[in-house]
Amino acid sequence: MAKQIEVSELDAYYGSHKAIEGISMTIEPRSVTAFIGPSGCGKSTFLRTLNRMHEVIPGARVEGKVRLEDQDLYGQDVDPVSVRRTIGMVFQRPNPFPTMSIFDNVAAGLRLNGRFSRSELEGVVEDSLKGANLWNEVKDRLGKPGAGLSGGQQQRLCIARAIAVQPQVLLMDEPCSALDPISTLAIEDLISKLKQEYTIVIVTHNMQQAARVSDKTAFFNLAAQGQPGKLVEMDETSKIFTNPAEKATEDYITGRFG
Amino acid sequence: MTVQTGIHSISAARRAKDRFVQVLVYLSFALAVIPLLSVLWLVVGNGLKRFDLTFLTHSMRNIGATDPGGGAYHAIVGTLEQVLLASLIAVPIGLLTAVYLVEYGNGGRLSRIISFFVDVMTGVPSVVSGLFILAFWILILGMTYSGFAGALALSILMMPVVVRSAEEMLRLVPHELREASYALGVPKWRTIVKVVLPTAFTGIVTGVMLAVARVAGETAPLLLTVFITDSINTDPFDGPQMGLPLYVFDQAQRPTNTAIDRAWTGALTLILIVMLLNLVARLIAWWRSPAKRGS
Numbered sequence: 210m211a212k213q214i215e216v217s218e219l220d221a222y223y224g225s226h227k228a229i230e231g232i233s234m235t236i237e238p239r240s241v242t243a244f245i246g247p248s249g250c251g252k253s254t255f256l257r258t259l260n261r262m263h264e265v266i267p268g269a270r271v272e273g274k275v276r277l278e279d280q281d282l283y284g285q286d287v288d289p290v291s292v293r294r295t296i297g298m299v300f301q302r303p304n305p306f307p308t309m310s311i312f313d314n315v316a317a318g319l320r321l322n323g324r325f326s327r328s329e330l331e332g333v334v335e336d337s338l339k340g341a342n343l344w345n346e347v348k349d350r351l352g353k354p355g356a357g358l359s360g361g362q363q364q365r366l367c368i369a370r371a372i373a374v375q376p377q378v379l380l381m382d383e384p385c386s387a388l389d390p391i392s393t394l395a396i397e398d399l400i401s402k403l404k405q406e407y408t409i410v411i412v413t414h415n416m417q418q419a420a421r422v423s424d425k426t427a428f429f430n431l432a433a434q435g436q437p438g439k440l441v442e443m444d445e446t447s448k449i450f451t452n453p454a455e456k457a458t459e460d461y462i463t464g465r466f467g
Numbered sequence: 468m469t470v471q472t473g474i475h476s477i478s479a480a481r482r483a484k485d486r487f488v489q490v491l492v493y494l495s496f497a498l499a500v501i502p503l504l505s506v507l508w509l510v511v512g513n514g515l516k517r518f519d520l521t522f523l524t525h526s527m528r529n530i531g532a533t534d535p536g537g538g539a540y541h542a543i544v545g546t547l548e549q550v551l552l553a554s555l556i557a558v559p560i561g562l563l564t565a566v567y568l569v570e571y572g573n574g575g576r577l578s579r580i581i582s583f584f585v586d587v588m589t590g591v592p593s594v595v596s597g598l599f600i601l602a603f604w605i606l607i608l609g610m611t612y613s614g615f616a617g618a619l620a621l622s623i624l625m626m627p628v629v630v631r632s633a634e635e636m637l638r639l640v641p642h643e644l645r646e647a648s649y650a651l652g653v654p655k656w657r658t659i660v661k662v663v664l665p666t667a668f669t670g671i672v673t674g675v676m677l678a679v680a681r682v683a684g685e686t687a688p689l690l691l692t693v694f695i696t697d698s699i700n701t702d703p704f705d706g707p708q709m710g711l712p713l714y715v716f717d718q719a720q721r722p723t724n725t726a727i728d729r730a731w732t733g734a735l736t737l738i739l740i741v742m743l744l745n746l747v748a749r750l751i752a753w754w755r756s757p758a759k760r761g762s
Binding site: 260262265267290291292293294295297298300302304305306307308317318320321322367370371374 | 645651661666
């Protein structure tokens with residue numbers, strides 16, 4: 210189910226402003242890849258180009274190639290909706306649908322995409338909530354609004370919602386930055402569990418988190434304010450954190466800047 | 468003058484200012500409420516006299532100005548039909564316009580033009596919309612006076628109110644929710660129908676009710692398009708109808724006490740109908756809100 214992503218020479222723009230430039234990398238299946246780097250260096254922008262969420266913003270566009278196994282995601286006749294169905298996303302702030310119950314939130318992706326019987330939905334919802342380590346906390350109140358959960362629970366609800374449509378890749382944009390340490394731990398446990406089945410890409414500002422959860426780490430940086438962000442280096446997480454090839458990476462990791 | 472430092476008690480001057488502003492706020496509140504209460508007091512006081520079953524179930528057919536009895540059944544039916552038809556025209560168009568402005572317009576040329584004309588429409592005096600329908604629908608196209616012609620005139624007045632309020636409400640829906648839906652692989656139109664509109668539903672209903680309340684009391688456009696009748700005409704597409712504002716206008720002109728009493732009761736009925744519609748809208752909004760299920 211999990212697939213490899215290959216990016217070559219990717220540029221992303223907001224209007225005429227070039228946000229990231231010349232990024233090439235390979236993201237391995239069934240592993241966790243972490244993106245680190247200072248604010249504004251284009252990590253999130255790059256993440257959003259991987260499932261064509263970047264172009265949702267008016268004026269935003271992308272040049273270059275992103276391939277999921279043998280498919281070009283930016284091909285002429287590729288439907289961005291189908292790309293997003295294959296590559297799921299979890300956002301920085303938990304964003305459950307406020308009008309829907311916990312059950313409906315998890316079932317939303319299926320329900321909004323086609324017809325499913327109640328029993329099918331019940332099965333998927335239970336599996337997804339178990340997959341997101343949330344089932345035991347909410348199984349008695351599936352009919353209650355999703356917005357009534359705590360922040361950490363809401364974020365796990367959003368992860369359950371994302372995995373309910375069975376994507377091949379899961380993108381996470383700073384999924385723990387709005388959460389307390391205990392909820393963060395729960396999500397990190399979840400990430401290591403999910404990587405058995407999914408290709409996971411996570412953007413994080415927390416270097417310990419990158420070191421804890423990821424197999425590979427990519428360091429992004431920008432030459433100066435207003436310049437496009439670039440990929441400085443990407444390697445095994447253990448190597449990046451102990452013996453990086455670039456001076457900039459070492460400076461960033463040891464806290465000398467950023 | 469020395470600058471005070473450290474923690475000290477609130478100075479007398481600030482206390483006085485606080486009191487002064489507080490009194491001002493209360494006063495202006497009272498000033499705003501007095502007209503409302505006095506209108507209600509007058510309408511209820513004078514209207515209750517004839518607020519009976521005869522009034523609600525009989526028309527004015529064969530009833531002279533000096534005769535007691537008579538009622539506003541024909542006007543109630545007319546108002547309900549006209550407002551319903553006007554809503555059926557204005558709400559879909561208004562809602563779709565708002566969806567276009569918020570979701571698809573992106574501040575482009577077309578959306579700016581639409582925005583501008585919606586503003587212009589908001590400022591159109593109601594009698595002008597009546598005159599427009601009179602000139603276009605009745606004089607040029609040669610249609611008869613009818614409840615539907617009135618509904619057309621009312622829908623012109625409703626539309627900008629619906630557009631503006633729905634637009635406000637749609638803009639309040641956080642962008643994150645749309646992104647969450649896109650990220651699940653939901654197409655844009657389904658995101659709008661299944662996520663954005665339900666989230667803004669309560670606010671949109673309130674906006675529609677405000678628009679309904681606004682047009683339900685319009686007299687001038689109806690006078691030019693619906694005309695006036697004393698008989699029951701339940702067909703809004705054929706021949707003159709009555710409406711409650713017209714009824715009040717018509718009865719209040721007649722120089723006898725029985726007619727003037729009927730006018731007051733007509734006004735009371737109109738207020739009650741608008742209040743009832745508001746109540747129904749609140750109930751719908753409450754029934755649809757997730758809070759009902761407890762959190």
